[in-house]
Amino acid sequence: MTNYMGIDIGGTNMKGLILNDKHAALSNVCVPSCSQEGSERVCKQMFFLIEQLLAQSGLSPQEITRICIGIPGHWDKKKKVLCHCSNLPLENIPFVENIEKHYGLPVITTNDANAATWGEYMLGAGQGSTNMLFVTISTGIGAGAIINHKLFTGSSGNALELGHITIEQNGRLCSCGNHGCAELYASGSAIAKAAEYMRFSLDNNITAENVFQAAADGNSKACFIIRDAMHSLGACLSVAAELFDPDIIVVGGGLAKAGPQVLNAIKTGIRERCAKPIANNTQIKLSQLGDNAGVYGAALLAAND
């Protein structure tokens, strides 16, 4: 029996999972990332997470075949260091090497959206598909693709940065350096910012979720903000659909919790903008694994390497 460990590190929490070769979970742990407390603390949390996973499963490190770590950032695959990550202080820190040395185990790395894509394809809403797109919409917009049953990662491992495709040529400046990126108009933080700008509420901590709720209750400003953001989201996803002609687009992330409003916006965008055969063929479904798509995907990628 062989076992695989997946780790999904986010700005708030890090999750870990050990799967056996029958895809049964032997342990499942979530701990805070402590990303505000600096790189040393975050690395300590990773080791703590791994210890918890081993203890819960009763396995020794020698009984794990491989570990896969997913992070919302860009990896330098050769050096196995993060070269860009906006919400974790781990750039150029050799934590992958440290874990490999400490446990004597091979560690592979991936982008969190790619991990979630593989999770949904193997065990979630994309099961049985041949060509699948996964899009995760929360603070930003991430995506991944399965092409002919294989995870497509591009030449540098950073394909499908859908949140940073240009949808407004002379649009606002994005943190990535480009102007008019999709996630400035169609993400959860874009919705919250628009609400702030329109003085939609006296509440300083307005979230996309609040704006969706207010729109559902008939608030006209909220309806305008959501309509605008969903229009941009539809435009963004129609570009991806035109490029990949997928069987299915699986939608995850915090915004997917708004359900039908988000699905309908994507359906409308694709129907209005894509070639007819693509529009007729592409199914749009909500993620089945939800917040666990990334950690399942990482463990399954560890098994697949």
Ligand SMILES: [Zn+2]
């Ligand atoms: Zn950008």
